[in-house]
Amino acid sequence: MRPNNVRICERTAEVADALILLSPVNRRYVTSFLSSAGAVVVHNGKITYFTDFRYYESACIKQKQGIVDADIEIRLQDGKFMENLKEMLSDCKKILFEDGFVSFGTYNWYKNSFDFAELVPGGSGLMAGIRGIKTEEELQNIIKAQEITDKTFSFAVNYISDNIHRKDFTERELQLEMDYFMLKCGADGLAFDTIAISGKKSSLPHGAPENIPVSRGFLTMDFGAKFSGYCSDMTRTVCIGKPDEEMLKVYNTVLEAQKAAFEVIKAGIPGKEADKAARDVIENAGYAGTFGHSLGHSLGLEIHESPNFAMGVEAQIPENAVISVEPGIYLEGKYGVRIEDIVCLKENGFVDLTHSPKELIII
Numbered sequence: 001m002r003p004n005n006v007r008i009c010e011r012t013a014e015v016a017d018a019l020i021l022l023s024p025v026n027r028r029y030v031t032s033f034l035s036s037a038g039a040v041v042v043h044n045g046k047i048t049y050f051t052d053f054r055y056y057e058s059a060c061i062k063q064k065q066g067i068v069d070a071d072i073e074i075r076l077q078d079g080k081f082m083e084n085l086k087e088m089l090s091d092c093k094k095i096l097f098e099d100g101f102v103s104f105g106t107y108n109w110y111k112n113s114f115d116f117a118e119l120v121p122g123g124s125g126l127m128a129g130i131r132g133i134k135t136e137e138e139l140q141n142i143i144k145a146q147e148i149t150d151k152t153f154s155f156a157v158n159y160i161s162d163n164i165h166r167k168d169f170t171e172r173e174l175q176l177e178m179d180y181f182m183l184k185c186g187a188d189g190l191a192f193d194t195i196a197i198s199g200k201k202s203s204l205p206h207g208a209p210e211n212i213p214v215s216r217g218f219l220t221m222d223f224g225a226k227f228s229g230y231c232s233d234m235t236r237t238v239c240i241g242k243p244d245e246e247m248l249k250v251y252n253t254v255l256e257a258q259k260a261a262f263e264v265i266k267a268g269i270p271g272k273e274a275d276k277a278a279r280d281v282i283e284n285a286g287y288a289g290t291f292g293h294s295l296g297h298s299l300g301l302e303i304h305e306s307p308n309f310a311m312g313v314e315a316q317i318p319e320n321a322v323i324s325v326e327p328g329i330y331l332e333g334k335y336g337v338r339i340e341d342i343v344c345l346k347e348n349g350f351v352d353l354t355h356s357p358k359e360l361i362i363i
């Protein structure tokens with residue numbers, strides 16, 4: 001069994017007799033198989049994957065190919081699914097469920113079906129904890145996703161240079177060209193909707209590109225490819241035309257903030273420490289209150305996972321967590337700058353998975 005699946009079995013046994021996973025992301029995490037429906041059941045150190053007729057054969061083929069963990073039992077989810085599930089879990093006293101995912105309706109369905117057992121919340125947290133530490137296989141997928149993303153940044157800079165003279169060159173066009181480039185480079189999807197916003201709009205941390213011309217001043221691009229389901233994430237701010245002194249100060253402050261975070265980042269630090277290192281630089285430069293989000297989030301099958309680099313996070317960040325480091329300064333009505341890399345935490349520091357340049361690119 002894959003090491004992360006072994007951990008899921010072990011952690012489940014510590015708090016309950018079984019764990020039921022229904023969320024698409026956790027089903028995929030355990031099975032490495034993408035399906036729109038199904039259930040993963042962890043019970044007595046074994047993992048069973050129930051999937052319906054639409055996916056059953058395909059899942060079995062993927063298992064023969066070594067993609068689905070060989071030790072997972074794949075069962076057809078048919079009309080007898082509830083009966084099968086009840087029978088399987090009939091010896092359970094405690095059943096752990098995904099409290100962060102199940103709806104009120106599903107919870108009631110559990111309650112009526114498993115009236116012989118206690119339903120224990122905490123399944124979502126258990127999975128988040130395990131997913132927060134990336135396996136080598138997961139890390140390789142994120143690295144490939146980020147390679148595509150880095151390549152896309154070079155492409156974007158050239159594309160902007162070649163097209164900025166056109167009056168009809170829009171944010172939306174830039175976004176679409178970047179998306180197309182990522183997919184052409186082998187991405188199996190986009191980690192999230194690409195942000196490409198220019199001029200005054202760059203003060204909106206998550207502003208959306210529109211059918212308006214790319215304007216002079218700062219242009220922020222925040223984007224990421226997916227590879228084998230795994231996300232990457234990066235942000236670079238470039239400048240269209242010559243920046244004035246204040247723009248340079250803002251840009252360099254954000255860059256210094258990221259460097260300050262890099263000074264302290266290593267496995268075992270509390271999440272708040274990296275955030276504080278970056279935040280102090282921004283505040284000391286006179287921009288208190290302009291960095292309104294956290295320094296970083298983990299990413300994997302989902303673009304936002306835990307643990308986080310954020311204020312108030314006392315928990316120690318484990319080795320092999322992959323987290324973004326993305327300080328920003330946003331001056332309302334004026335402009336904004338964000339610089340984002342993703343890093344993999346190691347005992348003595350980290351590995352920066354983002355390789356694009358960070359000195360201000362002026363186009």
Ligand SMILES: [Mn+2]
Pocket residue numbers: 233234297324326340
């Ligand atoms: Mn991010």
